[in-house]
Structures are given as C-alpha cells and as structure tokens.
Amino acid sequence: MHADQIPAGILPAQNALYYGGAWHAPADGEFADTLNPAYNEAIRQAPVGRTADVDAAVQAAQAAFPAWAALPxxxxxxxxxxxxEVLRKHADELALLDALNNGNPVSILAKDAHFAADGIAYFAGLAREIKGETIPMGPGNLNYTVREPLGVIARIVAYNHPLMFAALRIAAPLAAGNTVVVKAPDQAPLSTLRLAELIGHLFPPGVVNFLCGGAECGQALTTHPLVRKITLIGGVPTGKAVMRSAADSLKPVLLELGGKNALVAYPDADVDKLVEGIVGGMNFAWSGQSCGSTSRAFLHESLHDEVLGRVAELVQQRHKPGIPTDPATTMGSLVSAAQLEKVQRYVAWALEDGAQLVTGGKQPDDPALKNGFFHEPTVFAGVTPDMRIAREEVFGPVLSVFKWSDEEALWPIVNAVDFGLTGSIWTRDLATAHRAAQRMHTGYIWINNTSQHFLGAPFGGVKQSGIGREECFEELLEFTAQKNVNVKLA
Incomplete structure (x- = not known):
C-alpha cells in the first residue's frame, strides 16, 4: 500500500508532540520523513523532539505527578x-498503521493491540495489590512498610512492536501512581502518535506523554533530573548507553535487550511439533526482528538431517516475503536500509566462515519488492561456535543450525554467548526437560513451545539481555520505592 492508497482515518490526524494534555509543535520546528519500508518511500513527516521538548514533557509529567499519585x-x-477497550476497538486500524510504518505483516500485528489491551487491564487490576508489610519488633514498637510511586518514568520503546510496546508499557507505572513519558521508535513513530490521540484524553493532563525523536531525545530523557527511572526495549549498545547516561544521577534502569537464543532438541523430541517450533520460534513473520527469536537451533545428530530438511521446506512454503499491508502476507520487510545491510553483512560473513546455506540468503526476486527492505528467510547449517552468526545477534531472518551428540559438550556452547533472554527445550522426557532448564542460562524458557508470552509470567533476561522483569507483578513493583516506618508506642 503506497502513501496515496492509505484509507482515511488510519494516519494520525495530529502531527505534533503530546504532553501536558495538549499537542505541541517541536520547539525547533524540525520534522523528518518516516518511511514505508516496503517501498522505501515517505509516508509523511513526523515531529522530531529534542532536549527542549523533553524538558517540557517531563515538567508536565512532574506537575501532574502529585495529584495522580494521591488518587485511590x-x-x-x-x-x-x-x-x-479503546485499543480493542481500534486494533485493526492500528495494525495497518504499524504495517505501513515498520514493515511487519498486518495479519500478525492485529494481535499486538489485543495483547496490549490485555496487559493494561491486567495491571489495572493489580493497582490495589501494591501493599506493605508489618514487621515484628517486640513490645512497644509498630514497624511497617509502604510502597510509594517514584515519580516521572521514561519509557523508550522499540520498532518491532511500536504500538504494543508504547501502550502496554505505560500500564504498570501508571497503576503504581507514576506519570510517564514515552519515546516512540524513530523508525516507526506513527502508531505512538495515534495512540496519543486515542487514549491521551482519558488521563489527567501530564499523566501520559508521548514524544518522537532520535538519539538526542533519548539522551535528554536519561539525563533529565526529574526522571526517576528510565526503561528501554532495544539493543545492547543502546542499553549500555542508557546505563552510562543514567549513572550520573543514579537513576535505576529496567532494560529488555537483545538475544541470541537457543533451541535445544533431544533425540526423543516430537519431530512434527519440533519443526513447527523451530520455524515459529525464529519469528520469520517479523523478518526475525524479535529479541526472543530462537535463532540458534541445536539438533541432536539422530534427527538433525530429517529436521533440517523439513525446516527448510516449511520455511519456503510458509514465509515468502510480501507487501506488509496485504492480509495474505506471512513475512514482511526489515524496518530500514541499515537493518537490511546488517543482515546482508551477516549472511556474507557466514558464507566466509564456512557455514552451509540451506535456503534463502538474498533479497527476493519479486519485482514488486525491489525497492523495499526485504530479505528471504535464511537457514544456515554446519554452524560452529566460533562463527559470527553463532555469537552475535543478527536481528534478522537468519537461523543457525548446529548438530550435537554429547550433552556435556553441548551446554557450554549453548551458554557461551553474552546473551540470556529466552530458550526452548524439546523432549518428551520430564526429567530431561527440567535438567535442561536448570542448565540453560536464560531468563525465560519454553519447553516444547516457543515465542508465546503469558501475562503474569516474568519476562526478562540475564547477562547482556537485560535487567529486571516485565509483564508480571514484579514489573508493577519496579515502579515503586519501599519505605519503612517505625513507631515507638508510648
């Protein structure tokens, strides 16, 4: 769908920054093209927030904080x-808007607004559960704790699920009594602006605020003295930059970062379900742009050849790149030219390092896709731990397949990477499954499953995959401070 074919009512009517309950032009009047990556063409221009805009938004959030925190x-x-409820009502149009702006298929993006809505309702229901404790101190003393909101929370979200992240990630801090400033992804800001139009008026002015911008906008949020906590969904280099910026004011951080996640298949795995799990876990529909993708598949030698062949066949059948706004499309584009170039570099390095190309490996031949940032779903076999595609996050549609035979030699290789976000284990044996879960160094594990998230189950990583947990009660507590009160009784 080209820009002149977009139905009325899909693009946000406002083209400004939203804070303090109103729309504001960027302070320096700067706007920049935001692209449809399927055609490498501008959809429209979007506002670019800079330091002055961040300060205005944070000041508005700070002004709103006392009254919001005081509400029951x-x-x-x-x-x-x-x-x-608003998100559920507008789910289809929001999916189309994200498909236009970030290149993911509209058919799968339809779930994002519903998952965000479920998450918002989940945290709304937990608002009453922020409780303290009484601590015995002996006769003559009453000791108790309370949990209080922190203040202004900055949330920087990623481009692979722009609407879902922007909507879902406001819920926990707001339920806990904080105010929020959201920074949209600079590659795909339009659904965040539309979100502001749809829900901004539901909250008192300054309680929820939405900005667009690049690195300067993010840097200003991490260093602003009134921001009490900074959170990020993004890559490891950005996460490290956020931590460095936050260190001067000792801001706490919550980081959901990258992954180089392993799927481990034992000899007794159900082969039919395993093949589905490998293809589904790679998130080819998102062109592999998912931090939770199981991009390293470790197949036992007894089933390696059969599974590899069937995976290649299923990938070719199921995931053919297409125009993201077409409901029939099962795999969209990468978000930008830079991301496409990165994937191409890793494919070239894999071939140089001696990996065997099983399928894909190039841009599609379809003339309708020639101008967009498309890349075929790609599978490499014969991958060894020293290769770059075995160690580094591609964040693209590239699956690395390993063959293993000795379990004791397997686990040091699985755990050797700097990441530890998700993992997947495939076996029919209960003891094997639990033993493997103990040995896998990640924050989130599926057994005989991949990719699925469950509200209430803590999602987050270890090592360089992040700090903290989200989508659970612990996320709510991330946005509170514990205070102890001791009363000496007369």
Missing amino acids: PAERARPLYQAA
Whole structure:
C-alpha cells in the first residue's frame, strides 16, 4: 500500500508532540520523513523532539505527578480499563498503521493491540495489590512498610512492536501512581502518535506523554533530573548507553535487550511439533526482528538431517516475503536500509566462515519488492561456535543450525554467548526437560513451545539481555520505592 492508497482515518490526524494534555509543535520546528519500508518511500513527516521538548514533557509529567499519585488505586485503574477497550476497538486500524510504518505483516500485528489491551487491564487490576508489610519488633514498637510511586518514568520503546510496546508499557507505572513519558521508535513513530490521540484524553493532563525523536531525545530523557527511572526495549549498545547516561544521577534502569537464543532438541523430541517450533520460534513473520527469536537451533545428530530438511521446506512454503499491508502476507520487510545491510553483512560473513546455506540468503526476486527492505528467510547449517552468526545477534531472518551428540559438550556452547533472554527445550522426557532448564542460562524458557508470552509470567533476561522483569507483578513493583516506618508506642 503506497502513501496515496492509505484509507482515511488510519494516519494520525495530529502531527505534533503530546504532553501536558495538549499537542505541541517541536520547539525547533524540525520534522523528518518516516518511511514505508516496503517501498522505501515517505509516508509523511513526523515531529522530531529534542532536549527542549523533553524538558517540557517531563515538567508536565512532574506537575501532574502529585495529584495522580494521591488518587485511590481504583480511580487510577479506571482510565486504564477504558484505554484497554479503546485499543480493542481500534486494533485493526492500528495494525495497518504499524504495517505501513515498520514493515511487519498486518495479519500478525492485529494481535499486538489485543495483547496490549490485555496487559493494561491486567495491571489495572493489580493497582490495589501494591501493599506493605508489618514487621515484628517486640513490645512497644509498630514497624511497617509502604510502597510509594517514584515519580516521572521514561519509557523508550522499540520498532518491532511500536504500538504494543508504547501502550502496554505505560500500564504498570501508571497503576503504581507514576506519570510517564514515552519515546516512540524513530523508525516507526506513527502508531505512538495515534495512540496519543486515542487514549491521551482519558488521563489527567501530564499523566501520559508521548514524544518522537532520535538519539538526542533519548539522551535528554536519561539525563533529565526529574526522571526517576528510565526503561528501554532495544539493543545492547543502546542499553549500555542508557546505563552510562543514567549513572550520573543514579537513576535505576529496567532494560529488555537483545538475544541470541537457543533451541535445544533431544533425540526423543516430537519431530512434527519440533519443526513447527523451530520455524515459529525464529519469528520469520517479523523478518526475525524479535529479541526472543530462537535463532540458534541445536539438533541432536539422530534427527538433525530429517529436521533440517523439513525446516527448510516449511520455511519456503510458509514465509515468502510480501507487501506488509496485504492480509495474505506471512513475512514482511526489515524496518530500514541499515537493518537490511546488517543482515546482508551477516549472511556474507557466514558464507566466509564456512557455514552451509540451506535456503534463502538474498533479497527476493519479486519485482514488486525491489525497492523495499526485504530479505528471504535464511537457514544456515554446519554452524560452529566460533562463527559470527553463532555469537552475535543478527536481528534478522537468519537461523543457525548446529548438530550435537554429547550433552556435556553441548551446554557450554549453548551458554557461551553474552546473551540470556529466552530458550526452548524439546523432549518428551520430564526429567530431561527440567535438567535442561536448570542448565540453560536464560531468563525465560519454553519447553516444547516457543515465542508465546503469558501475562503474569516474568519476562526478562540475564547477562547482556537485560535487567529486571516485565509483564508480571514484579514489573508493577519496579515502579515503586519501599519505605519503612517505625513507631515507638508510648
């Protein structure tokens, strides 16, 4: 769908920054093209927020904080429930907008608004559960704790699920009594602006604020003295930059970063389900642009050849790149020229390092896709631990397949990477499954499953895959400070 074919009502009517309950032009008047990556053409221009805009948004959030924090939990929950219903009502149009702006297929993006709505309602329901404790101190003393909101929270979200991340990630801090400033991904800001139009008015002015911008906008948020916590969904280099910036003011951080996730298949795995799991776990529909993708598949030698052949066949059948706004498309484009170039570099390095190309490995031949940032789903076999595609996150549609025979030699290789976000284990034996889960150094593990998230189950990584947990009660507590009160009784 080209820019002149976009149906009325899909693009945000406003083209400004939203803070303090109103729309504001960027302070220096800067706008930049935001692209449709399927055609490498501009959809429209989007506002570029800089340091002055960040300061104005944070000041508005700080001004709104005392009154919002003082509201009873049930009153804070009410607009959150309303926001969830609005998202469900507008799910299809929001999916189309993200498909236009980030290149993921509209057919799969339709789930994003619903998952965000479910998450917002989940945290709204937990607003009353932020509780303290009483601690015995003996006669003559009453000791208790309370949990209080922090203040202004900055949330920097990623381009692979722009609407879902921007919507879902406001819920926990708001339920806990904080105010929020969201920075949209600079590659795909349009659904965040539309989100502001749809739900901004449900909250008192300054409680929720939405900015667009690049590195300067993010840097200004991490260093602003009134921002009490900074959170990021993004890559490891950006996460490290956020931590460095936050260190001067000792801001706490919550980081969901990259992954080089392993899928380990034992000899007794159900082969039919395993093949589905490998292809599904790679998130080819998102062109592999998912931090949770199981991009390293470790197949036992007894089933390696059969599974590899069937995986290649299923990938070719199921995931043919196509125009993201077409409901029939099962695999979209990469988000940008830079991301396409990165994938191409890793494919070239894999071939140089001696990996065997099983399928894919290039841009598609379809003339309709020639101008976009498309890349075929790619599978490499014969991958060894020293190769770059075995160690580094590609964030693209590239699956690395390993063959293993000795379990004791397997686990040091699985755990050798700097990442530890997700993992997947395939076996029919209960003891094997639990033993493998103990040995896999990650924050989130599926057994005989991949990719699925469950509200209430803590999602997050270890090592360089992040700090903290989200989508669970612990995320709510991330945005509170514990205070102890001791009363000496007369």
